[in-house]
Amino acid sequence: MSNITEIARRARVSRTTVSRVLNNHPYVKPDKREAVLKAMQDLNYVPNLNAVNLSRGKTNVIGVIVPTINHPFFSNLIEGIGRGCHKHHYRLLVHQSNYDPGHEIEFFNMLKYKLIDGLILGSSMLPAAALDELSHYGSIVSCEASGSRLITKVLVNHESGIRMAVDHLRSKGHRRIGLCIGNPISGIGISRKKAFSALLEAYGLDWRDDWYFEGKYSVEDGSAVAASIAGQSLAPSAMVVGSDYVAAGLIKEAARQGIKVPEQLAVIGFDNQPIAQVMDLTTIQQPIVQMGETAAAALHLMLTEAERPADQTLELELVVRQST
Amino acid sequence: MSNITEIARRARVSRTTVSRVLNNHPYVKPDKREAVLKAMQDLNYVPNLNAVNLSRGKTNVIGVIVPTINHPFFSNLIEGIGRGCHKHHYRLLVHQSNYDPGHEIEFFNMLKYKLIDGLILGSSMLPAAALDELSHYGSIVSCEASGSRLITKVLVNHESGIRMAVDHLRSKGHRRIGLCIGNPISGIGISRKKAFSALLEAYGLDWRDDWYFEGKYSVEDGSAVAASIAGQSLAPSAMVVGSDYVAAGLIKEAARQGIKVPEQLAVIGFDNQPIAQVMDLTTIQQPIVQMGETAAAALHLMLTEAERPADQTLELELVVRQST
DNA sequence: ATAAAGTATGGAACGCGTTTCACAGCAACC
DNA sequence: GGTTGCTGTGAAACGCGTTCCATACTTTAT
Known part of the structure; x- marks a missing residue:
């Protein structure tokens, strides 16, 4: 495989000039530029980007x-x-x-x-x-x-997202609102938890610790949440769910358990993924x-x-x- | 930022020896190895991978x-x-x-x-x-x-996937089977089309050109397919759809149009994505x-x-x- | 005509680690 | 005691393009 030295030799110029042609620097006479380009063509030259990276430092x-x-x-x-x-x-x-x-x-x-x-x-x-x-x-x-x-x-703006969700549910008359998130110690999880707690307090909503779920990522996880809710003596009337997938699983399993959505359990997801569309899921669209x-x-x-x-x-x- | 030359100087060895330490080569006496490691520590040495890449050629x-x-x-x-x-x-x-x-x-x-x-x-x-x-x-x-x-x-094995789908539908009594794929000129699309045509012929199934759809990727695309089918005088009784998303959209829109799935239109998807699970979609799972x-x-x-x-x-x- | 400014080009150093080759020291083997 | 073979180490070349600096030739300005 050829390198600039060979190109330079073949075009009868210095390596510097080859480099200049390569980088479209001015100050190369047309005839030399031609010669270099021809040599590159002839030798099927391909620059070695590792050398470029090393040299340029990026x-x-x-x-x-x-x-x-x-x-x-x-x-x-x-x-x-x-x-x-x-x-x-x-x-x-x-x-x-x-x-x-x-x-x-x-x-x-x-x-x-x-x-x-x-x-x-x-x-x-x-x-x-x-x-x-x-x-x-x-x-x-x-x-x-x-x-x-x-x-x-x-x-x-996770705070704003959670607020939209909770406000929407409150406007529908819900006071028993549960929360379901993914990774609780990631930045997203922390923000959402904090925003939700703040609203609970600000609005004086009801709360039970078993209305909170974390580490839920998949459709199956959503089903598990529904099953858990179905078994609760005092269940939430609405769930804010941090992922459309989980929300979809939740709705699916709720239907199986005979829980009517949204009459008995309202569900709101996050992301507005395609799955939300086909499941008729209210959701917070994130850009x-x-x-x-x-x-x-x-x-x-x-x-x-x-x-x-x-x-x-x-x-x-x-x-x-x-x-x- | 330090380099191996500085490390070598500081550890009073050659650059070669530093390189050997770096790459865990044998043939370095423990005391020298120690000295090199200490120097690297002291100077907060970080190897420049671009130089390594250039040198090694990979x-x-x-x-x-x-x-x-x-x-x-x-x-x-x-x-x-x-x-x-x-x-x-x-x-x-x-x-x-x-x-x-x-x-x-x-x-x-x-x-x-x-x-x-x-x-x-x-x-x-x-x-x-x-x-x-x-x-x-x-x-x-x-x-x-x-x-x-x-x-x-x-x-x-796309042929086998299409065959599974068609065989399954045939076993349910379908003879009017349509096909819906994504990119028709990608390898996947070509394979699927070919496999499907071969089966049509082999089984002597019915066929109309408006039972074929291509360039369908999303839930919305699936809805469009359903709408198109709803308007056909002689519609397929089953659709093989190359993507669960499209299939989900198809089912959703079919329901809206009053087409009963699976009674009036059977749908089979590909991939076994989460969306297939929540839509109760029969699908060909691909690993x-x-x-x-x-x-x-x-x-x-x-x-x-x-x-x-x-x-x-x-x-x-x-x-x-x-x-x- | 001469200084100043721009155009054009090459030499050499640089960025940095790897690898080949040569060589010294030392132990094992017959 | 001499050969063989391993251990340990360094000098120098290599991979390859970029860039600084010096130099030389043209123009343009004065």
């Missing part, structure tokens, strides 16, 4: 950490990040952490090792202090709330793809302007269907 | 091309590939081609440029000849059928995650043993629910 690759790709929230997010990256000519290195901090740190090393120029966090288990520390090695954008003051955040794009754009800004853009919060939207 | 990164991440088939596939990669210590560069051949070729250059060691094709629009040509630049594994004889394939893992393992073999593993075909499974 790679045009940005990394993404998500717990799992195979969850609509994160695949939507990556879709958006991917679009944003492509627009700004970055490539995308994706890492599944499985919610394992060890895996996360392993990937953070890519930043230290200069294999990626920047990093977008889909969801992280690392404490704020660790993120602050790691942010010294490169630009980081987080898509979830985090105590870290050093990294830029692009978030959906996830847009969040990904925004995050990529923010990171691009940090990498090029070396300035830290302000945190951004994207707004949600209530989509009312038949489940409430 | 990157331990493998690329994946998919049309879009945000589709359950592909996010499942990437999930599996991600797991397989992690197991073998590869990192994963993901590229969304949007079914645009130009985008694909752009990414193939990563292989030429030596930025990735190998490539997994989720779905490609490139003709077999182009793939053959590109396969000279590095190892490629495809997850869909392709005319290319040079690249390794890890597939699900997509496993396919991803298998593809990653195959690529690993090609990269380490330099041998081309045999093509692999994974088997499908019929999951019977209420829609047939």
